[in-house]
Amino acid sequence: MARVRIRGIYATALTKMLMDKGHSIVQPSEKIASRFNIGIDNSPSDVTVKDKDDGDGVVVIGFPSEAREIYNDIVSAIPYTFRSISQVELHSVYLARVEKNTENTCIVDTGDFKTELTPCREKPGDKVIVGVAKTALYPWEKISVTRSFRLLGKLVALIHGMQKVTFSEHIRDQGLKARLTALAVSRLMGSNLGVHFRSSARFAEPSEILGEIEFLLNEYKRVVSKASEADAPLKLYRGELVGVIGFTSLSKNILDDIRGTVTPTIRGHHSLRSMGLGDMVEAMEHCIVNGCSGDSVSRCIWEYVLARLAEGGVIHIRHVKPTGEALDLTPGRIHRIERSVERVRVIIKRVISGSGLYDGIGVEKKPGDLDYMVVEPGKPYIVHNYYRDTTWLGSYINVNTPPELSVNIVKYHDLLVDVAVAPGREPIVLDKDELEKTFSAGLIDPRLYEYALKTLEEIARDPTRYLYNP
Structure with missing residues (x-):
């Protein structure tokens, strides 16, 4: 068993999970020591687990055998992750x-x-x-x-x-x-x-x-x-082994559940904190401690996020790849928010400024083209619908983890495969080989790989039902 120091927004959930595995928590924060009723042990750690710079997962670093054990324990307990581990030790x-x-x-x-x-x-x-x-x-x-x-x-x-x-x-x-x-x-x-x-x-x-x-x-x-x-x-x-584990929205839901066994936790706790809303999350969970319904508080935060989105400010779009890259797409503004009993659809209007070809559609990009980007919370896809004036050029269905929404950002983890739909052509599945190659390289959790294939299969049955006409 290893001695682990844990820091960051995932500390409570990971402390619970690693303690259940039999590991010792050293140099805990006062809050963690209080929550778990553990004494302050300031002995040196074998392994440190800390937030990634973007807050979207954790870095595991430490002496090789212990760090590998902690890394393996986390990825086995928390599915649907992007992950990578160094084959060469840092400072070796x-x-x-x-x-x-x-x-x-x-x-x-x-x-x-x-x-x-x-x-x-x-x-x-x-x-x-x-x-x-x-x-x-x-x-x-x-x-x-x-x-x-x-x-x-x-x-x-x-x-x-x-x-x-x-x-x-x-x-x-x-x-x-x-x-x-x-x-x-x-x-x-x-x-x-x-x-x-x-x-x-x-x-x-x-x-x-x-x-x-x-x-x-x-x-x-x-x-x-x-x-x-x-x-x-x-x-x-x-030297030291270094591992990086990217938590998708699906992973964060599981971390929410683990944290909820220790202390009151709203739905979306880790997603919202990873997008800079930690103070609001802390305030709302304080309300739960003082008797408010957890479901009511969670709904309240979701309504607040939708209300802020509806104000029409600039919406930033972060596209996270399993290869460690995070792309900031051209931002947009809210075109409309559609709500029904069954679903919520957030439509973001983006103005194209670049050149080239629309991938899989075969149409040249022109400055001023419009992308009506459809985001459905809880759904494993995002749909880009390209228009030139009122003429539909084609659509691109991106398979990804369910998007995370905050007051001015949409973030999702790309699962690499896509379906392109264009006028007068059969739909085309794109980049399935990239998914296979990335999975073979160990960068995608097996359960996330199966999730991507299942989603692709469902979309490919009838891609036209995912399209949007403004």
């Missing part, structure tokens, strides 16, 4: 062999991967120690290495090639920084090594820090000695 250290040198840039072979090293004056066949400064999470990303490398401990990292003291962003107290610096200098003076104090160092005793520095110094000597004697390529020291 390799003895690489130079394959080619061109104008101060070498191609080096580490045994696990090949990449560029700059600057480089070594000749082909020479060996060089490199550290992984940036790992790759997606097929289109490159691994970056440098001559500077670090050996990671739980409290500190020793750094070859940088003779200075640095601190985690979580260590802010100037007095503590001064004391930690004095400790490092007392042991590393003359070693030509730098040191980085990790966030857990702020809770550690001086003797613990000095003990880890001593251990890492011995590891450094071992690594350098081994590199001088061994043949390249060879991995010299482990």
Whole structure:
């Protein structure tokens, strides 16, 4: 079992799920400690789980075996995710062999991967120690290495090639920084090594820090000695495993349910918080704590979102791909909102400004064309209906997770397959091979893959019933 530090908007749900798996929660926030009635354990973590920069999922980072266990536990318990895990550990250290040198840039072979090293004056066949400064999470990303490398401990990292003291962003107290610096200098003076104090160092005793520095110094000597004697390529020291898990609207619904077993939680809690409405969510859940009906409060928030959308401001559209990219499409404005007992349809009017061809429709784009984009909350598609004046050019049915709506944004996770419908032509299924390839690469949860295929099958039966005529 691993010791896990969890931060961010998914902390309550993930704490519940990981505690049920038997893991220990360390360095909990006061709110988490109170909710779960656990003591404050400030021992170093093996793994950190924190929000992605866009708030749309989490990053799992830590010592390889423990981080992989936590990553696997999350993706097995929370289905319908986009996910990726590094095949090469961040900050791992390799003895690489130079394959080619061109104008101060070498191609080096580490045994696990090949990449560029700059600057480089070594000749082909020479060996060089490199550290992984940036790992790759997606097929289109490159691994970056440098001559500077670090050996990671739980409290500190020793750094070859940088003779200075640095601190985690979580260590802010100037007095503590001064004391930690004095400790490092007392042991590393003359070693030509730098040191980085990790966030857990702020809770550690001086003797613990000095003990880890001593251990890492011995590891450094071992690594350098081994590199001088061994043949390249060879991995010299482990780094940290990095995993990214993207939570779709379907995943967030499950996280809402898990959180709801711990504390009052409105429907859409994690979706709304991921889109910047955390204060409003907190206020509404405070109402539930004080006796209001959870269903009533959830309906109230939904009505508020629709009312704000109906005001007609600019609506931003975020299209999230399983390859890690997030595209901001040309924004639009609300054309109309249609409501019935069975459904809600939000129609967004977008003015086309680009050029090229409408994919699968075969018609040239012209500035001033209109896209009537139909968004149905809870439905696994978005429909783009293209018009030039009053002439219908064709429609494009995008298969995706049910869209998430806030007061000025529509966000959805693209499932890659689409159906194109054009006048006088049979409907065309597009990019099914992209879905297959992405699933084979492990970037899409198996349940989400099946969900995409089922949705595509349903749409393909009669695509015309999804179209919109303004």
